Amino acid sequence: MYDDNNIFARILRGEIPCKKVYEDEHTLAFEDINPRTPVHTLVIPKGKYVSTNDFADKASDTEIAALMRAVKKVAALKGVDASGYRVIVNTGVEGGQEVPHLHFHVLGGRAVGPMTVLK
Numbered sequence: 001m002y003d004d005n006n007i008f009a010r011i012l013r014g015e016i017p018c019k020k021v022y023e024d025e026h027t028l029a030f031e032d033i034n035p036r037t038p039v040h041t042l043v044i045p046k047g048k049y050v051s052t053n054d055f056a057d058k059a060s061d062t063e064i065a066a067l068m069r070a071v072k073k074v075a076a077l078k079g080v081d082a083s084g085y086r087v088i089v090n091t092g093v094e095g096g097q098e099v100p101h102l103h104f105h106v107l108g109g110r111a112v113g114p115m116t117v118l119k
């Protein structure tokens with residue numbers, strides 16, 4: 001069940017400000033409020049999708065393609081497409097997802113290390 005009052009739904013409605021990085025018909029990207037790396041941008045679909053599961057089940061091919069392409073556009077806009085970056089999509093309770101609107105974290109601007117920091 002999608003929660004219309006989750007923080008990213010409120011950002012999409014313009015009720016809460018964000019530092020916008022990129023926007024198109026299907027996608028919005030904005031800076032994470034608590035950046036873990038010099039580049040930490042969130043890329044979200046404009047549609048009401050809770051998670052990876054929800055998006056894969058219900059989104060159109062156009063929306064799915066738009067989100068993936070937006071990730072690369074954001075990496076380029078932030079200047080990390082060539083140097084490299086990490087994309088994280090936390091999904092559900094055990095995946096550590098806090099905000100129940102699908103979001104891709106784009107992290108970079110320094111070497112982010114091995115993908116082994118699990119605790």
Ligand code: 5GP
Nearest residue numbers: 007018030031032033034090096097098099
């Ligand atoms: P999750 O743990 O759900 O994968 O990530 C949620 C992310 O949303 C966190 O990195 C957190 O810093 C970010 N976040 C939470 N509230 C806000 C907000 O109001 N504005 C922005 N820009 N980011 C937020």
